[in-house]
Amino acid sequence: MNVLSIGGSDPSSGAGIQSDIKTFSKYYVYGLTAVTAITSQNTRKVTSIEPVSAKSLKAQLDSIFSDFHVDAIKIGMVYNSQIIKVIHSKLRNIKVPIVVDPIIKSTTGTILLKKSALNDYKKMIIPLAYVITPNKYEAKILSGISNTKKSAKKIQAMGAKCVIITGATSSNSHISDFILEENREYVISGKKIPITNHGSGCTFSASITAMLGKGEHNIRITAKHAKDHVYWSIKNSKKIGKGINIA
Ligand code: PXL
Numbered sequence: 001m002n003v004l005s006i007g008g009s010d011p012s013s014g015a016g017i018q019s020d021i022k023t024f025s026k027y028y029v030y031g032l033t034a035v036t037a038i039t040s041q042n043t044r045k046v047t048s049i050e051p052v053s054a055k056s057l058k059a060q061l062d063s064i065f066s067d068f069h070v071d072a073i074k075i076g077m078v079y080n081s082q083i084i085k086v087i088h089s090k091l092r093n094i095k096v097p098i099v100v101d102p103i104i105k106s107t108t109g110t111i112l113l114k115k116s117a118l119n120d121y122k123k124m125i126i127p128l129a130y131v132i133t134p135n136k137y138e139a140k141i142l143s144g145i146s147n148t149k150k151s152a153k154k155i156q157a158m159g160a161k162c163v164i165i166t167g168a169t170s171s172n173s174h175i176s177d178f179i180l181e182e183n184r185e186y187v188i189s190g191k192k193i194p195i196t197n198h199g200s201g202c203t204f205s206a207s208i209t210a211m212l213g214k215g216e217h218n219i220r221i222t223a224k225h226a227k228d229h230v231y232w233s234i235k236n237s238k239k240i241g242k243g244i245n246i247a
Pocket of ligand 1 (some may be wrong): 009016041044076105106198199201209
């Protein structure tokens with residue numbers, strides 16, 4: 001099975017496409033990548049972001065689609081409108097499950113989706129999603145609504161089939177995800193770990209992508225499994241650099 005991650009490069013391999021390749025290999029699926037932007041960052045901060053040209057992203061996607069069968073696709077950091085337009089035009093007619101993981105700000109506070117690109121993101125990226133996985137903060141930015149259920153419904157109305165709002169509710173010991181499918185809604189709860197970690201959102205969405213690629217299309221099963229996998233990866237994360245942990 002081959003799965004494709006379209007997103008930013010993170011030299012620390014804590015998030016972005018490098019982190020996705022690590023997750024994909026844990027599921028024994030082959031990870032293909034298309035880079036949208038080159039970030040410079042470590043476990044403490046992001047110091048620069050260089051988006052690739054539209055021409056380069058088109059060429060990367062053409063080289064993948066002209067050679068490989070792709071079983072599932074994940075869209076992570078897209079950064080600007082030019083990148084969004086290329087992704088939309090290359091994926092809109094593709095019959096492959098797509099996971100959209102909205103990346104708006106880094107854990108350390110740097111903007112990873114330009115404000116000027118937000119409208120195009122809503123119009124051109126969200127409708128591609130079989131599953132979209134915003135955290136509570138990202139869901140609020142996309143929908144303009146704080147209430148979890150209403151926010152999920154609004155994002156679904158923009159064209160995403162299933163909406164998973166991660167960390168929708170949280171206590172000292174537990175953290176829950178809210179899931180809205182086409183015809184049902186429910187909550188999945190799990191144990192919380194008190195570690196500040198970089199890239200756990202990427203791990204969650206990449207796990208779902210890997211399982212969809214393997215043919216598991218039951219959202220409740222993929223979300224539960226992905227949540228367990230993220231718990232395990234945060235538990236095993238290490239302070240490799242001088243800042244926050246990396247899984
Ligand atoms: O964790 C979100 C994320 C995703 N993709 C890239 C990133 C980050 C956070 O820094 O840099 C490329």
